[in-house]
Structures are given as structure tokens and as C-alpha cells.
Amino acid sequence: MEWIADWLFIIPLAPLVAAAVNFLLGRWWIRDRAHWIAVPAVGISFLASIPAFLAVARQHGPLTQHLYTWIPAGDFQVPVTLYVDQLTAVMLLVVTGVSFLVHLYSVGYIDGDSGYHRFFAYLPLFVFSMVMLVLASNFLVLFVFWEAVGLCSYLLIGFWFRRRSAADAAKKAFIVNRIGDFGFGIGVMLLFVTLGTLNYAEVFERVETLSAGTVTAIALLLFTGAVGKSAQVPLFVWLPDAMEGPTPVSALIHAATMVTAGIFMVARTHPIFVASPTAMLVVAIVGAITAFIAATIAVTQYDIKRVVAYSTVSQLGYMAIALGAGAWIAAIFHLFTHAFFKALLFLGSGSVMHGLHDELDMRRMGGLKRYMPLTYWTFLIGAAANAGILPLAGFWSKDEIIVGAWVAGYPVIALIALAAAFFTSLYMFRAVFMTFHGEERFDRAHLHPHDPPWTMSVPLVVLAAGAALAGFVGVPPEQGWFHHLLEPVFEGTAHHEVSPVTTLAFGAISTVIALAGLYAAAAAYVLGAISPAAVAERLGPLYRLAYNKWYFDDIYQRLIVEPARGFATFLWRQIDVGIIDAAVNGAASLVVWTSQLWRRAQTGLVANYVLAIALGTVIIVGAYLVAGSNLFR
Amino acid sequence: MAIEVLIFYLLAGVAIAAAAGVVLARNPVHSAVSLVLSFVNVAAIYVMLRAEFLAVAQIIVYTGAIIVLVLFVLMLVQQQDLPEFHGGRPLRRAVGFLLGLALLAEVAAAILTRSLRGAPGSWTPEAVAAVGGNIQAIGRELYSVYMLPIQATALLLLAATIGALFLARPELIEERLAIARRLFTISLAHPRGVDPLQPVAELPAPQDGQLKLAGGDRALVMARSAEEFTEQPAWGEIRR
Amino acid sequence: MDWEALIISYLFGFVLLNVLLLLMAYMTWFERRLVAFFQDRIGPNRTGPFGLLQPIADAVKLISKEDIVPANADRLIFLVAPLLSFVLAPLGALVVPFGESITLFGRQINLYVIDINVAALYFLAVGSMGVYGIILGGYASGNRYSLLGALRSTAQVISYELVLGLSLVGIFILTGSLSLVEILRAQQRTLVLGGLELPNWFILSQPLAFVLFLIAAVAETNRAPFDLPEAETELIAGYFTEYSGFRFSFYFLAEYINMIVVSLIAATLFLGGIDGPFADGIWWLAAKAFIFLFFYVWLRATLPRFRYDQLMGLAWKVLLPLALINIGMTGLVRLWGIGAL
Amino acid sequence: MSELTTAHFLFLSAALFIIGMVGVLTRRNVLIIFMCVELMLNAVNVSFIGFAWEQNALTGQIFALFVIAVAAAEAVIGLGIVMALSRRLDTVDIDEVRQLRE
Incomplete structure (x- = not known):
């Protein structure tokens, strides 16, 4: 069973692939067939968890697989390493096993919903996230x-x-x-x-x-x-x-x-x-x-x-x-x-x-x-x-x-x-x-x-x-x-x-x-x-x-949500509209005002613009020649 | 005087005369013909400069394609509307010639006083002959050192093609774009629905037992399908 | 470049031009006779034995006709355009090798006018210039039908030019050179297919390119079934409606010379050119080019004309993708051949 | 000047460029302005190739090749715009196209 140490990545990968495929192709191609991918993928994940569990249970030691280094910043190294000890192994079985059954159940339950493929994209993604959470080291x-x-x-x-x-x-x-x-x-x-x-x-x-x-x-x-x-x-x-x-x-x-x-x-x-x-x-x-x-x-x-x-x-x-x-x-x-x-x-x-x-x-x-x-x-x-x-x-x-x-x-x-x-x-x-x-x-x-x-x-x-x-x-x-x-x-x-x-x-x-x-x-x-x-x-x-659920929701509503809303309203009415927007609008007005002065230069005639460009060219080249820049010598 | 110099003066003279013809001709078609003549002579000068491939490229691309397209457009555009050359703007003409003369003087001074030279390259005529000729040498250089620019150029041409198509048939492109947008967008949740704080009476009429009271006497609207509450499809949604 | 070689080249070019003109004249006779046979007629047979003097009679007739310039024509361009067509047509033949070299009067003479390393591209470039004769002629006539013919021709020639060029890329990949002499030499090797030893003609290794080239060449020379620019029934002869006399004959000449040049090039590129046993190379080249010329006439006698949208659709939607596929395949095979794959 | 020098080609380039520039400055027909721009691009190519010839380097030739490619792209778009212009405003006179002002 020790071979599983090199194949641990299968456990998170299978649901991730299922999620990605359903996510990207689901809307216009997979549609009602989404479970064909998602259910087997989570099944694979579950099947791969079994040998991992057995290996851990038998050798009483953790398995690790180093995938790659996510953040290599000097001394600060964040490796993505899959780590399976007894605790993780139990969690893996629970997570993938229950998830597999839930996937199977969903095939019947969600049947006919217009978001079928979406559902079967989110669900494996959820499994992937949880599996990775459990496997983190x-x-x-x-x-x-x-x-x-x-x-x-x-x-x-x-x-x-x-x-x-x-x-x-x-x-x-x-x-x-x-x-x-x-x-x-x-x-x-x-x-x-x-x-x-x-x-x-x-x-x-x-x-x-x-x-x-x-x-x-x-x-x-x-x-x-x-x-x-x-x-x-x-x-x-x-x-x-x-x-x-x-x-x-x-x-x-x-x-x-x-x-x-x-x-x-x-x-x-x-x-x-x-x-x-x-x-x-x-x-x-x-x-x-x-x-x-x-x-x-x-x-x-x-x-x-x-x-x-x-x-x-x-x-x-x-x-x-x-x-x-x-x-x-x-x-x-x-x-x-x-x-x-x-x-x-x-x-x-x-x-x-x-x-x-x-x-x-x-x-x-x-x-x-x-x-x-x-x-x-x-x-x-x-x-x-x-x-x-x-x-x-x-x-x-x-x-x-x-x-x-x-x-x-x-x-x-x-x-x-x-x-x-x-x-x-x-x-x-x-x-x-x-x-x-x-x-x-x-x-x-x-x-x-x-x-x-x-x-x-x-x-x-x-x-x-x-x-x-x-x-x-x-x-x-x-x-x-x-x-x-x-x-x-x-x-x-x-x-x-x-x-x-x-x-x-x-x-x-x-x-x-x-x-x-x-x-x-x-x-x-x-x-x-x-x-x-x-x-x-x-x-x-x-x-x-x-x-009334011990009034928790109401207390939150009264103590947190409403004051927060009030404060936000204050920020919106006074700070945002009164100060920030006013400053932005003022700057814009200033630009409008100065632009009124400059717009006379805009004749709309391409010929005039071209003339300006040519004039500029002549002046710049002349300046280089006169200033004795080393561009030409 | 060597024969090359004579040939050069001949070619260059024709090229410049033809270029002047482009500017001076009243009829744009004559301008285009002059331009072709100028380009062909320049191509011949390229051959003198050991750039055979560019000479051929110049003829195929410039004269064989671009100017032909210009002629094409010239003939499609109403002939009567072509403005006259001497359009009663003598000031602009004078300024243009003056600027041209000034620039010519400046550039001539720059050319004559020029002393800056880079280090000579490795592609001597012998080296070019050793790899089989100008075209092979350019190929080697182009597909090794300039790999990325050539890919970028390919992309540019593709973009230009699409742009031209868009200018010519905007409706066609927009149709395709809409289809692509619909097929390839990935939308996350986009909340659009029924406010539970609304009185129950104002909720849509129950259809097939879909509207009911949930635990806690809260109005719960079971909307499994989009059709129930939204007239318009959600952004990017495909109805079955 | 020494003067002697230059003069020999010029001489050879002069001879070549004259031979082409003569061939062209008899090409018209050949076509008329052949089409007549296809259509169960007899064709010109009064002037000289089998009508062999007919081309000369035609030439005399055309030259002695009145040279008419329409009143609202763009006079200068109207006069120059047919000349342009006529001058550009034989230029392509300059790069065709008629053999390696012979010794004449104790002097080594190459049997080709020039061997430049961009010969194939040069042929394409000259071909792309040829369109000016048509478009300018059509424009200068000051006639709607002529203009329409010219526009059609422009679009057609540009489209098929692309296919023509791309169909040759496979050959360039296989030989590693654009020089026709090099391409000819490459075809003198043997191609071993299983137990079979065949000449390494590119028609065998590039069959798709050959078909594409053939179709594009017919379109490029404005011949039936791609002769839309001069469609008599819709455009009353298209861009040369207003031309008469010897100016008309220039267009006429140019078309037939183009045919001959394209046939020579095709024979050189795909059929091994001068390669062949028993006889001198030049006869083989002539024989192979003749096959193509016969094919041209055969096409004209057999096929109806394309509709215009079909014509453009064929070029962009069928031939161009096929040419690209051919290039890709050839590239892969080549990479595999040198062990890069 | 009994031999060809880079200066010959540079002068040719300058002459073509300035002729093109004058054309752009003085002509009113969009298509002729377009052709003059092509002339200017081509003039620059002459310089590039002249320098490549002088320095035994291919860089200039390759740069010119890219210029040709870009000119092709520019031609496609430019002519497309001219077509759209003449279809919408029924003119190709640059002085009558004044939408830039708005």
C-alpha cells in the first residue's frame, strides 16, 4: 500500500478536474451530463483514500508528498505538501465517502434544474477544498x-x-x-x-x-x-x-x-x-x-x-x-x-x-x-x-x-x-x-x-x-x-x-x-x-x-447590523457624497473649465494636426543638430 | 564612375521622380501608378543592397497587394467626389513645401556630418553565401533571434484582418461576438429574485404549489427554474 | 559581373523571348483546332496546310486595324496598360532553367537566363504585377463593364496569388531553397517508395500542392473556368471591351504567354523539368509543358464558368485551408525526416 | 563620388521621405495621403537596408521586413476606414471630415 504515497495527489486532483471541466464546459456542452464527470471523480477520490488510510493504519506513520513550492520568498518557504497521518486519513475517508454518497444522491435530487452543471461544478470544488484543507501540512x-x-x-x-x-x-x-x-x-x-x-x-x-x-x-x-x-x-x-x-x-x-x-x-x-x-x-x-x-x-x-x-x-x-x-x-x-x-x-x-x-x-x-x-x-x-x-x-x-x-x-x-x-x-x-x-x-x-x-x-x-x-x-x-x-x-x-x-x-x-x-x-x-x-x-x-433562537439574530440585527448600516449611511451621505465626490467633481469641473480655453486649438482638421507634427519634427531635428547632440556624429 | 553608381542614379532618379508624381498628379489613379513605379525602382535598389528577399517582398506586398487594394478602393469610391489637388489652399501648400525644404536641409546636414557608426555585424557577404544566400540568412536570423517579434507580427496581422472585417461588416462580427460571449462566459451567482419582506399577496401567484410558508412562517418561494421570476434571461444564461 | 556573361544572358533572353512569341502564335492555332475537335468542328484549315498560316494572317489583320481610344478614356493609362501586361508576361520565363549548360563556340553557356536565390518568389512577384495591366486597362476605358471586369480580376488574382504562393511552400521546405535550379536538381534524385524507385518529382511527394498549383495557375491566368474578368456573356469581354487592333492583341498575347510560362514553371516545379531519359532535357521540358497546355485547352472546352461567389469561396474556404494543411504536413514530415521529432 | 556609399542611399531615403511628407501636408484626398504615408514608410526602409548593407548586419533588413508587415496591416485597416468613411460621409476629402473636433 505504500505506493499510494506517490499518488496522494489523485485525491484532491480528481474533484478539481471535475469541477474545472464542469465549470468551463458545463454551460454549453455538458449540461445534463455533469454528473458523469463529478460522481466518478469523487468516487476515485474516495477509492484513493482507502489505500492511503490502510497504509497509514499499517505503518503507524504519516505519508507525505511534496507537490511544489508555492511561495519561495527567501527564508519564507511555503511548500504545498500533502500530509496524511491517522487523523487526516480518517478525515479523508469521512469527507470523500460522505461526499460521494451526497453526489450520488444529488443526481436524483437536482435532476431537471437549470443549474445542473453549475451544481456539479461547485460540489466537487467543495470536496477539493475540504480535502486540501485536511491534507495541508x-x-x-x-x-x-x-x-x-x-x-x-x-x-x-x-x-x-x-x-x-x-x-x-x-x-x-x-x-x-x-x-x-x-x-x-x-x-x-x-x-x-x-x-x-x-x-x-x-x-x-x-x-x-x-x-x-x-x-x-x-x-x-x-x-x-x-x-x-x-x-x-x-x-x-x-x-x-x-x-x-x-x-x-x-x-x-x-x-x-x-x-x-x-x-x-x-x-x-x-x-x-x-x-x-x-x-x-x-x-x-x-x-x-x-x-x-x-x-x-x-x-x-x-x-x-x-x-x-x-x-x-x-x-x-x-x-x-x-x-x-x-x-x-x-x-x-x-x-x-x-x-x-x-x-x-x-x-x-x-x-x-x-x-x-x-x-x-x-x-x-x-x-x-x-x-x-x-x-x-x-x-x-x-x-x-x-x-x-x-x-x-x-x-x-x-x-x-x-x-x-x-x-x-x-x-x-x-x-x-x-x-x-x-x-x-x-x-x-x-x-x-x-x-x-x-x-x-x-x-x-x-x-x-x-x-x-x-x-x-x-x-x-x-x-x-x-x-x-x-x-x-x-x-x-x-x-x-x-x-x-x-x-x-x-x-x-x-x-x-x-x-x-x-x-x-x-x-x-x-x-x-x-x-x-x-x-x-x-x-x-x-x-x-x-x-x-x-x-x-x-x-x-x-x-x-x-x-426565537434565543434572540441571537435579533441581537445581532440590533447591535451590529443596524449600527453598521447607520455608519455606512453616514459615510455615504456625508463623507462620500459630501467630500470625496465633491473633490472629484471639482477636479473635473476645473478640467472642463481649462479645456474650454484650449478647445480653440482643436480645429478638427487632420491637415492641421499633421502640420503640427511635421513642424515638431523639423524643430526637434534642428534642435539636435544645433545642440550638437551625439545622435548624428 | 563605376557602373553601379550609374545604375543607382538611374534607379534613384526614377524613384524620386515617380514619388514626386504621386504628390503632383491630379488623378489619384495616376498617383497610384507613379507609386508603383517608385516602389519597383526602390526594389531594384534593394537588390543592389544585397537584399533580394526584401526586394521581392516589396514587390509582392507593396505593389502586388497594397497598391492594388488602393486602386480597388479608388474605383469603389465615387470618382466625382475626389477633391482636386489645387483646392484653393495656397497657404497650406506653401507651408508644406517650406517645411519639406527645411527638413531636407536638416537631414542633409545630418547625413553629411554623420560620423557615428556601430560595430559591424557578422553577416558579411561571404557569411551570407555560406548559409545559402540572403533568404536563408534572413530565415535563420528571423526564426531564432526574432522569434517573438515575428509571432507578434502574426498576431498583428490577424488583428488587422478582424478589424477590417469589422469595418466592412460590423453586424456580422457583433453577431459572432454575442454568441461567443454567451457561450464562453462563466457567471457566478447573480442574485435576482423575490424579496421575502414583500407581503405574500404580492408574490407571484403560486404555480403548482410552488409558493408556500416555510418554518417560522416565512414566505418561501421555491424557484427552481429561471422562468418563474425573471422575464429576461440572466446575463449569459441559456434557456433550455 | 563580367560583360561577357551579361551579354550572353541578354542574348539568351532575346532568343527566349522570340521563341515564346512564336510558340504563343501557334498556341492560338493549337487551341482553336483542338477546341474545334472537342466540339466536333474542323477549325481553321484554309490558310496554309492545316491552317498553319492562320496565326500570321491574324497578326497582320490585328496590326492593320484602327487603334481606337474612347472619348472619356484616361488616355495615357489606356495606351500604356496593354503594354504593361505584354511586357510583364514573359518575364517569368527568365528564371526557368532549360538545362544545365552547354558548350557553344568553345564557351560555357548556362541554359537559363538568371539563377537568383529567390527565383520562385520572383515568378510570383512578376505574376502579381501582371494584374496592373488588367486593372488599369479596365479603369482607363471609362466603361462600367470594363471597370467591373477589372475589379473582379483584382480580387480574383489577389486571392489566387495567395494560394499559388502557399502551394509552393511545401516544395521550398523539401528543397531548402527558392532557386528553380536548386529545385530542379533536387528532383533529379530518386525517391524510394517501398520497393519502388521513382524519380523524386514533386508531383509524387507534393500531390496536393500540385493540384492546388494547377487550379490557382488557371485562375491566375484568367482562363476558363475562371475567366470571369473577361466573361463575354456578362461583361461583354470585361476589361478589354474598348480595346481594338494591336492593343487588343497585346492582351491576347499576354494571356497566351502567361499560359506558356506557367506551364513551363509547373513542369519545372512538379514534373522534374528537363529530367528524362533518351532525349535532351529541353525536349522533355517542352513535352511536359505541352501536357499542361493541352490541359488548359481541355478545361476550356469542357467546363462551364464559375459563379463569382463560388470563385472567391473556392479560393478562401477550400484551397487556402488545404494549402495550409499541406504546409503543416510537409513541415512535420520534414522535421520527422531530419530526426527532430 | 565614384563609389556607392551609404550617403547615397540616405539621400534617396530622405528625398522620398520628404516628398511623402509634403504630400501628406498638402493633399486633401485621403487615398493620396495614404499613399504618401506608404511612401514615407518605404523611404525609411531604404535607410534601414542601407545601414544593413553598410554594417554587414541583417538587423536592418529584418526591421524593414517588419515595417512591410506593419504597413500591410495598416493598409488593411486604413482602407477599411476609407471605405467606411466614404460610405457614411460620402466623401474622401480630409478637410470635410471634422468629427475629431467633437
């Missing part, structure tokens, strides 16, 4: 593709750009991400200023030489980037709006590419975070708040995709908790399992939408179990996995995170995470029950729900299998195959011993909590024992708080 390359991922998400969220809401959502995603990226960029610059290098290996080697304050600053700035990309509080607002993009894009963003980038980045740069306990604590706290807030919001939403979206935010919060608690492997493990069930949930809701002609509101669904059995069962598996029901994938990884937080000495955070787990289970099963159980609340006269075509159902089945089984690579907890695989990467970080008793205890607790959530959902939406409306009434302000 250097902060600058990482940053470039960090931005490229942002750009692709902008393009894809705004794919239906004729819809104002989609265009706005795309802009929102881009701008919110830019805020995080700004911090990230400063962090990278700070690294370069203090250490003089941007290569991972050298940075991690020298990070100990820095003062505690500097490391904390760098770590927090880097984490700002992760907050933006991975949708943590307070920058998570873009992710639910990103639902405006086509559903496969949501699946891609939520499961494989975009949002995992932040988690991956923190894990990748863990030596920096390990050097700063303060930063670790901040990460854990932000994660806990995110997990809880997002879970509560998800409970109150009616838009099926938004429920799943807030669920993503919440799960990303869990990953951040793990990162902050130093349970690195648990974070990656959750990322890995989450990719399966989150992609599954999105594709599942996509096929619900497909069956119901783009219906999104769960209040107008119900009883779909009978019409779309395949979608139902796969969605159920995904939901159960997300809710952490034993023995599905989510249970193992989430449980490990909570245990990790507990043993790392963050009991409060562990408790918050447990509370969030209850809400997770509640909103997940709420979604299942509202959508698939109960009476049919959709317009049965016009809508005939049905399971989707094979290109869409195959990914569902594959992902459902993954969601059910992926957890077992990490069994038994803390000692699983997955942990042994990733251990070399996180060698040398403090490792808290976990006693089997703790593990078992927390396993039992979270199972109970998950089942409690399941029961609550069933009671409210299937058995009818509880009236959701009455509960909402009782909770009053708390319910409204959650329903």
Missing part, C-alpha cells in the same frame, strides 16, 4: 483552503440565487464565517510573527518556547476561526439559514465538509491548545453552551431541516466539549459517527421533501411511515443514532465525550451535556413522530408521497448501515480499535484514566436520559398524553426564548 495552505471552503459554501447555499432568501443566507454564511476567519487569520499571522514558520511540524516543536499569554492568544484566535466554521455560539447563526441551499448541500456542509473543518483544525493544532489550559477551558465552555442552546432551539422548530440543522450545531458543541476536555480522540470519534447519521438525516429529510414537493413544515406532514417505508426506517436509525440510543453510533461517541468532560474535571459541563442529551433525544424523536407517525396532515388530494429513486435511496441505505454500525470501531470505550489507530497522533497529551465503573455508570445514565427523551416525545406526539401547546403555554417566556 502548513498553516497558510490550511488558511487558503479554509477560505475556499467558505467560498464554496457561499456558492452552494446561494445556489438558487434567484431566491432572495437563498442569496441572503449565502451572504450571511459568508460574512459570519469571515468574522471567524478574521480571527483565524490573525492567529496564523501571530504564529508566524512569533515563531517565524508556518509548517505544522516546526510550529508544534517550538510552541513550548512561547509565553503562556501568547499561546493562549494564538489558541483563542485559532478557535475563533473554528467558532465561525463549526458554528459555535455566538457565530452559529449562519448554519440554520444555510438550509436555503439544496438539501444535498446541507448534508455535505453538516456532515462531511464545512463544519467539521473547525473541529479538525483544533484537533490538528492540539499541541497549541494543550499548551494553554485557559484556551482549553474556553473551548469546553463554548462547546457546552452551544450544545445546550442549540438543543433547546431544535425542540421548538417546525421546519424539519432546521431541526436537523440545530441538531448539528448541538452535536458540534459536543465535539467542542471533547476538544476542550482534552478528549481528542472522542471528538474525532464523534465527528466520524456524526458524519454518518447527520448525512443520513439530511438526505432523509431531503427525500421527505422530495416526496412532498418541497414541503418543509412538519406540521403539514405526518403518517408518512406508510408511504415511504425506506425513508422512515433509515431516518429512524439516524435519529436514534443522533439521540444516543444504545447501541447505535451516536451512543458510543457521545457517551465518551461526557465521560471525557467528567474525568477532565469539568463536572458542570458534563452535566450540561447530559441535559442537552435529553433535549437531543426529545427533538430527534419529535421530528420522527411528527413526520412519520400520526395522522396525515398534508394535502392528500394532490400529494402522493413515495420513496425516492435508487440514486437517492442507495446513499440512504449505506449511510443507515454506517449510522448503525460505525460506533463499533470505538468499542470498548477508550480501548477500541479507533482509539488505538489515532493514539500516535495525540501522543504526549495528558490522558485521563477512566475507570470501567465510570464508563458503565455514564453509559447507563445517558441511556436512561435518551429513553426519557424518547418517552417524552412519544407522549407528546404519539400517545397524546401531553399537549405540546400546553407545555409551551406553561413555559411561556422560556419557550419563546427557544422558539
